[in-house]
């Protein structure tokens with residue numbers, strides 16, 4: 001059995017023609033899957049029964065099963081899914097004032113071992129297929145408690161640029177009018193700083209948002225909390241981001257988790273401001289820490305005064321800065337925490 005979501009509209013048309021069926025049914029099939037959320041071909045009532053049977057014999061629609069769901073008092077929904085091979089992945093739906101964002105995993109586990117992240121604690125299992133990433137989007141689209149899915153961020157478990165080809169295939173389907181029809185500017189790819197992946201991305205004709213997990217503005221601290229920095233140090237990463245924004249004319253967002261006693265003092269703010277000074281189109285997103293069970297760093301948030309002073313310093317030195325409110329704190333919504341809890345059990 002194959003995942004039908006791995007086929008483009010054109011490929012599905014060719015398949016139907018090979019069965020002696022009209023190609024136009026392909027659009028109907030995709031509309032049932034992506035528009036109406038049908039998980040069974042038998043429910044596609046405007047297709048001939050013979051075609052529904054052929055599809056059922058060769059393809060499946062949804063390749064995951066809901067293992068757990070936690071709903072936060074702030075409207076955040078966290079889903080834990082079991083894949084066909086037993087691996088567990090997470091996806092989160094985050095409602096805000098005028099948007100609902102789906103946070104999607106791109107790998108089962110992660111090989112990059114950032115010290116503040118629960119996803120890396122159990123190591124890497126495998127890349128997700130394009131169809132499995134689309135499964136997450138599909139499930140969220142039809143099962144959120146509040147609102148309609150409007151934005152997608154690849155910021156769940158795994159490093160999206162380490163699964164480049166499947167990621168790009170999924171992004172194009174999410175963007176496609178025949179599928180989810182979510183504008184490319186509403187799709188964010190978040191990376192720990194895979195320089196060759198960013199370079200490759202800048203050559204695609206895509207208007208997606210790029211977000212970098214930065215979290216430290218000097219190499220010694222960043223290498224300690226994000227081992228990828230030993231391979232792609234800050235000078236390479238920032239140069240690559242500058243080239244990316246110059247070539248695409250797109251802003252790059254830098255995520256910066258503020259951890260008490262680690263990277264939240266004014267000296268760190270000064271380093272951060274200096275590091276980004278050569279970037280014309282950059283934004284810093286500050287995120288006060290969310291404690292992670294089992295992580296190697298003590299992840300306590302700084303005081304509100306320290307957060308304000310940090311933000312104020314960046315603002316005064318000309319950095320475009322926002323403060324992100326942590327969502328779903330009552331349901332272990334930080335990346336990898338729910339999966340970790342189930343894998344320990």
Ligand code: SF4
Nearest residue numbers: 110112114117120158
């Ligand atoms: S932050 Fe991203 S790259 Fe780092 S361990 Fe977590 S999932 Fe992997």
